[in-house]
């Protein structure tokens with residue numbers, strides 16, 4: 001390989017934030033992932049699409065270090081997740097990753113502003129400062145008015161905006177969103193996607209967006225399709 005070639009390869013590889021190669025995961029006799037590849041760059045929104053049961057959520061969980069694959073590699077900024085200790089992986093999830101799920105993710109006993117402030121509090125930020133930053137995010141997600149309410153007192157769409165604020169408040173490098181609009185009507189779903197992708201682009205966060213809806217995937221920069229646990233990522237650089 002020429003020197004110019006290797007420098008170019010290095011630059012291209014350096015741009016990738018999170019790379020998964022040849023992932024396999026079996027639950028009992030059920031193969032959930034069977035040779036899945038994935039990669040994402042900073043600021044990129046990638047939709048993970050595919051039929052029900054094809055392995056989308058399992059792929060997201062492996063990428064986030066929540067599920068350990070049976071084989072294959074997940075590399076985050078040149079570090080192999082499987083080589084980290086459990087404490088290091090937890091610190092990574094708390095410090096660099098944000099999560100939005102379909103429902104049930106807000107703590108019912110806390111107010112919305114306390115929910116958004118929670119990841120900051122867990123990272124050692126003082127209450128007043130954490131709530132100030134949480135309020136800024138609630139404002140940005142256009143739900144300042146629900147600040148003092150508990151999750152049980154707000155609508156599904158408002159709750160999802162609060163959940164997006166909570167995922168973004170720590171300034172994560174990667175946001176993992178698993179069917180984030182699955183429980184919303186189309187108008188609310190589209191507004192949540194607009195706000196999530198705009199906020200992620202502003203902060204240069206990458207978004208891994210699991211969805212089976214083309215309407216939601218339309219907010220992504222590109223799509224990766226999972227079928228029977230296999231995904232081919234055309235952008236993939238091994």
Ligand SMILES: Nc1ncnc2c1ncn2[C@@H]1O[C@H](COP(=O)(O)OP(=O)(O)OP(=O)(O)O)[C@@H](O)[C@H]1O
Nearest residue numbers: 027030031032051052053054055056057058059212
């Ligand atoms: N914790 C688990 N225990 C046992 N089997 C599991 C578990 N998680 C996933 N599976 C199985 O692995 C396969 C892939 O599941 P996964 O949830 O990743 O698919 P999906 O594409 O996200 O599906 P959906 O769109 O319906 O949410 C399925 O056959 C599922 O039943």
